[in-house]
Amino acid sequence: MMTVGRWRVAAASTAGxxxxxxxxxxxxxxxxxxxxxxxxxxxVAAVSDGAGSASQGALxxxxxxxxxxxxxxxxxxxxxxxxxxxxxxxxxWIRLLQRVLRAVAEGRGVGLEDFACTLLGAIVLRDRLLLLxxxxxxxxxxxxxxxxxxxxxxxxxxxxxxxTWFVTDEGAAGRMLFANxxxxxxELAIFSDGLERLVLRDVDRRxxxxxxxxxxxxxxxxxxxxxxxxxxxxxxxxxLASPTIVSRTDDDTTLVLASxxxxxxxx
Amino acid sequence: MSDFDQLPFDPADFAENPEPRxxxxxxxxxxxxMSGKPLEELNAGLVTFKDExxxxxxxxxxxxxxxxxxxxxxxxxxxxxxxxxxxPRLVSGGDTPMGAAILQGxxxxxxxxxxxxxxxxxYYRPWVFMITDGxxxxxxxxxxxxxxxxxxxxxxxxxxxxxxxxxxxxxxxxSVRQPLQLKGLRFRDLFVWLSNSLNVISRSRTDExxxxxxxxxxxxxxxxR
Numbered sequence: 003m004m005t006v007g008r009w010r011v012a013a014a015s016t017a018g019x020x021x022x023x024x025x026x027x028x029x030x031x032x033x034x035x036x037x038x039x040x041x042x043x044x045x046v047a048a049v050s051d052g053a054g055s056a057s058q059g060a061l062x063x064x065x066x067x068x069x070x071x072x073x074x075x076x077x078x079x080x081x082x083x084x085x086x087x088x089x090x091x092x093x094x095w096i097r098l099l100q101r102v103l104r105a106v107a108e109g110r111g112v113g114l115e116d117f118a119c120t121l122l123g124a125i126v127l128r129d130r131l132l133l134l135x136x137x138x139x140x141x142x143x144x145x146x147x148x149x150x151x152x153x154x155x156x157x158x159x160x161x162x163x164x165x166t167w168f169v170t171d172e173g174a175a176g177r178m179l180f181a182n183x184x185x186x187x188x189e190l191a192i193f194s195d196g197l198e199r200l201v202l203r204d205v206d207r208r209x210x211x212x213x214x215x216x217x218x219x220x221x222x223x224x225x226x227x228x229x230x231x232x233x234x235x236x237x238x239x240x241x242l243a244s245p246t247i248v249s250r251t252d253d254d255t256t257l258v259l260a261s262x263x264x265x266x267x268x269x
Numbered sequence: 270m271s272d273f274d275q276l277p278f279d280p281a282d283f284a285e286n287p288e289p290r291x292x293x294x295x296x297x298x299x300x301x302x303m304s305g306k307p308l309e310e311l312n313a314g315l316v317t318f319k320d321e322x323x324x325x326x327x328x329x330x331x332x333x334x335x336x337x338x339x340x341x342x343x344x345x346x347x348x349x350x351x352x353x354x355x356x357p358r359l360v361s362g363g364d365t366p367m368g369a370a371i372l373q374g375x376x377x378x379x380x381x382x383x384x385x386x387x388x389x390x391x392y393y394r395p396w397v398f399m400i401t402d403g404x405x406x407x408x409x410x411x412x413x414x415x416x417x418x419x420x421x422x423x424x425x426x427x428x429x430x431x432x433x434x435x436x437x438x439x440x441x442x443x444s445v446r447q448p449l450q451l452k453g454l455r456f457r458d459l460f461v462w463l464s465n466s467l468n469v470i471s472r473s474r475t476d477e478x479x480x481x482x483x484x485x486x487x488x489x490x491x492x493x494r
Contacts, residue, residue, distance in 0.1 A: 012273065159391070161423075162391075162392060162393050162394045162423075163289040163391040163392060163393050164393050164394065164470070165394075199284065199286045200283045200284055201283070201284055202284060202286075203284045203285075203286065204286045204287065204389050204390075204391070205286070205287075205389055210282075210283065210284035212279075212281060212282045212283075213282050213283060213284070216276055216278060216279075216282045217273065217276065219276065220271055220272055220273050220276070223271065234272070234273065237272040237273045237274050237275075238273040238274075240273070240274035241273040241274045241276065244274060246278050250283060252327065
């Protein structure tokens with residue numbers, strides 16, 4: 003078993019220039035928490051991209067990531083062994099999440115489709131990895147062995163580049179991609195559709211390792227404090243809004259980076 | 270380096286992917302009745318179209334334009350990005366074999382999609398944009414069926430624009446979407462609108478057609494028929 007440090011997380015969502023130009027807000031959202039105590043500390047993270055075609059996609063995305071975190075937290079608090087979650091259990095979570103969103107939608111006099119958004123959810127346990135996904139964007143992991151970064155699910159697009167599926171769709175539970183694998187994960191990155199083309203290679207369908215190696219550097223030497231690092235997250239937000247990224251994508255971007263690599267001595 | 274915003278990123282740190290493509294097929298009526306002013310304005314509109322597409326950095330890399338004229342049916346420009354696309358000087362010819370042009374156009378789109386797939390290039394749902402000042406002089410029912418089928422299967426989106434004198438009764442039977450009538454000879458306005466719409470599409474997600482401007486609005490270039 004690998005030696006693990008505490009989970010350190012940096013996360014940011016930034017409005018793309020095409021949205022800023024049209025005075026639209028960022029429709030991406032993310033949420034992160036940790037459950038339990040080190041060394042059995044679990045990381046729970048979610049990213050959602052609200053549909054531009056939905057009237058309240060931005061709110062839908064926020065509700066989706068918060069609801070996901072709460073559902074996992076409640077299951078954990080209720081004594082559910084997260085590591086034993088199966089597909090049927092994950093589908094129940096999706097339907098529960100839809101009920102939460104539908105209730106809020108009804109309270110606002112709109113329909114569930116007005117909250118249309120994607121969902122990428124990850125739970126990393128001591129030696130297991132659980133992922134669920136509806137729609138585009140992707141999650142990549144590294145076991146710290148130097149063998150590079152790997153994705154579990156390729157982004158869900160239809161025939162056309164502009165098409166995807168939403169967690170608010172009627173058939174979302176059935177269409178959800180789900181994995182619960184016996185795999186030690188040292189680092190995890192989750193990103194929305196806006197970053198896909200910068201960090202995944204279509205030609206050989208691989209994660210672009212140099213990007214992840216570069217972007218994880220600050221977290222690897224971050225303080226041993228668990229959870230979301232506000233200062234680093236603000237810095238990550240500035241990176242996403244900088245010409246380095248904005249010259250390569252004009253979409254909203256979200257990046258969640260989580261590392262439990264043991265902090266080198268003297269750092 | 271302790272902060273993200275000070276990381277020394279190298280261009281090689283980012284993946285290089287081919288741009289996703291957005292096909293736009295123009296089916297243009299060059300029958301004898303278009304000769305003179307209408308065709309002059311259409312030709313000028315095509316020049317504007319290229320300029321407008323080039324002015325948007327993403328559209329310049331993603332939109333591919335093809336032009337097929339009728340009559341007779343002729344492929345004038347195969348699919349090309351705006352930097353390579355040379356606006357043609359169209360000349361007027363014979364009758365109006367609209368049905369044949371539509372069927373050949375749909376075939377052209379499918380061939381192009383197959384090339385994208387072979388090369389691992391992502392693509393958007395194609396647009397077919399037909400402009401006419403008359404009505405088909407050939408058997409057009411197969412074309413109408415192909416359009417209905419293509420729209421239902423989301424293979425492409427088909428738009429019909431009629432210039433003064435067009436047979437709108439037949440255009441309505443051909444196109445699933447409501448045909449539009451060009452106000453006067455406002456081809457330039459039409460192509461500015463088309464370019465703007467393609468700019469939106471080439472950076473959009475599912476049915477994000479909200480930001481498209483209604484061409485039939487009072488200040489637009491069209492009136493609904």
